[in-house]
Amino acid sequence: MHPETRFDNYFKSAFTVDSVIFGFDEGALKILLIRRSEAPFDDYWALPGYFVRQDEDLDEAAQRTLRETTGLENVYLEQLQTFGSPGRHDFGRVITVAYYSLVKIADFTPRADGLSRDVRWHDLSALPDLAFDHNEIVGTATEKLKRSIRTRPVGFELLPPEFTLTDLQHLYEAIWETRLEKRNFRKKILSMQLLVDLERMQEGVAHRPARLYRFDEQRYQELTQEGFNFELREGKSR
Amino acid sequence: MHPETRFDNYFKSAFTVDSVIFGFDEGALKILLIRRSEAPFDDYWALPGYFVRQDEDLDEAAQRTLRETTGLENVYLEQLQTFGSPGRHDFGRVITVAYYSLVKIADFTPRADGLSRDVRWHDLSALPDLAFDHNEIVGTATEKLKRSIRTRPVGFELLPPEFTLTDLQHLYEAIWETRLEKRNFRKKILSMQLLVDLERMQEGVAHRPARLYRFDEQRYQELTQEGFNFELREGKSR
DNA sequence: ACAAAAGTGTTCGGCGTACACCCATGG
DNA sequence: CCATGGGTGTACGCCGAACACTTTTGT
Structure with missing residues (x-):
């Protein structure tokens, strides 16, 4: 010492x-x-x-x-x-x-x-x-x-391995304490190429079953590096 | 204790x-x-x-x-x-x-x-x-x-009270270690309403004198709160 | 059939992109 | 009059915003 x-x-x-x-x-x-x-x-x-x-x-x-x-x-x-x-x-x-x-x-x-x-x-x-x-x-x-969550693909760690687009939207809505417009949310998130369509559906739900997705690990790393800009105005419908 | x-x-x-x-x-x-x-x-x-x-x-x-x-x-x-x-x-x-x-x-x-x-x-x-x-x-x-600097109006603290758009551009270029396209940089930064045109000119420079600006303290506070998104692709000209 | 979500098409306006050219000053 | 930056105008394309309607399942 x-x-x-x-x-x-x-x-x-x-x-x-x-x-x-x-x-x-x-x-x-x-x-x-x-x-x-x-x-x-x-x-x-x-x-x-x-x-x-x-x-x-x-x-x-x-x-x-x-x-x-x-x-x-x-x-x-x-x-x-x-x-x-x-x-x-x-x-x-x-x-x-x-x-x-x-x-x-x-x-x-x-x-x-x-x-x-x-x-x-x-x-x-x-x-x-x-x-x-x-x-x-x-x-x-x-x-x-x-x-x-606005600059990095954060949902990755919070959601289960397989999830629906609505799950992901609910996550963003919970964190931001806001409502987002369904159509625009989907277009934006899909355009990032971050999600992989598992070509399987939800089961056992009392409505039309949703498509299941997972995150693309590769693309996730890229986006974490670069950073992105996820911004959407508040919307009424969900 | x-x-x-x-x-x-x-x-x-x-x-x-x-x-x-x-x-x-x-x-x-x-x-x-x-x-x-x-x-x-x-x-x-x-x-x-x-x-x-x-x-x-x-x-x-x-x-x-x-x-x-x-x-x-x-x-x-x-x-x-x-x-x-x-x-x-x-x-x-x-x-x-x-x-x-x-x-x-x-x-x-x-x-x-x-x-x-x-x-x-x-x-x-x-x-x-x-x-x-x-x-x-x-x-x-x-x-x-x-x-x-991509999400907050940072130049504020680094530049002198009066500065030219080129000064500001050089600041961004120094921090990002890149070149930006003059025209687009100006349009973007001016569209934010963050700068106040002092309606005075540089003096004693061996070229056309540049317009002087200062930051709008009010608007600066707003933008610091909300955060913004300043992104510009690399450009050749300066 | 009916409820309950899932999922899509399209128009509009704004803004980032990529250009080339003119302007004002000092030397 | 020329070198040196300062300072535009604009066409194009993409993408976020704002809409309402159709599809698929369980009950």
Whole structure:
């Protein structure tokens, strides 16, 4: 370690990582929360996360703490923002590096762990009071999601492997909290060459069955690189 | 402080803030760097920044350290990303929260201070080896700048109060490292209603003098809120 | 048959694209 | 009078906007 002591005063902080995990189900956006099992905020709902170890990379810590609190593994986590108000933690100076991700709800079975009493998907539109400044973090993440879905093919991670155009439209509508015009949405999304027609149909629905699609992995990578511009004015019909 | 000791191990880290300050001059993008005056990396060029105090907010710390290393005050700093590899600092675990900003070079006169031997604008295209992982941080900031200029009226902060359309075009060309077609650039930028025609002309240039413009503060705020989409294909003529 | 979504055709206007040519000033 | 940028006019094509009507399934 360093030979000098004049920096010692600075080495008294801790940092944590917290993850905002978005999912999509039943036409609504969800967030994965844990119920804390230790002070402070014992028993409160909170974002999955914990302290970062001394020799641990931030990205790794995010993966590990997500696993240890919810059981989720191999989730692609992207750094969101760092929150560090002096008063945000009772035990001392703790700043948190927030991550976020989009996952298919069906792909994972969250389970509580030593660090959490409970894990559950919550409707984004009806969140309880969360521990620390986690409500603020969720707000920031939601803003970012709204913006990034306009420039990147985001639906990919939120929808099941096979989906209908209406599913995809509902996803956009849920994130943007708006209604889109069906015809124009379809024309736009199809013109991007991002979807592959599976040439199969929905089954067991009480109406004309919809065509099933999947994302074209190749094209998805391209568009993620270049970025695109997905904008549609609000529409009445759905 | 907290009554329990089992968290003590975590409270041994330090964190810093570092700022990437972009400027624009002579048709080229610049970055403000300081020369360090203490170990580690004594005498190396580095981003302006320093340790965050125990009871200090991150945003405040960014402002303060920027002032104390370069003399710049009242700069609008936006959080960029946090860098925290375990090995990035010799003295122990130090993570840094990076900020970035765009400023008019003429508005400030950087001066070295106790924490810096020297302060200077460097051409982004010819940076030296910087201290720590600061080259990586600059790279991340540059990527972000390229992307955000496509969705927000960014030139505002980089250009002098009065400028010509060609100045503005050169700015976009410098950031994107491309050439744009003059006619189309002008039509697009004028159609946004973002510029105010000052009805005055350049003076003392050895060619037809260009019309001077300024940004419309009002409209700038609007567009920053909504976001827009500025995209133009590469063009040959300038 | 009827409900409930799925799915399509078309017109209109705006805006990005790609050009070549004229204008004003200093030297 | 010429070099050096500044500053247009415009035809074309594509794509987003705004419509209403037909098709296919389960009940």
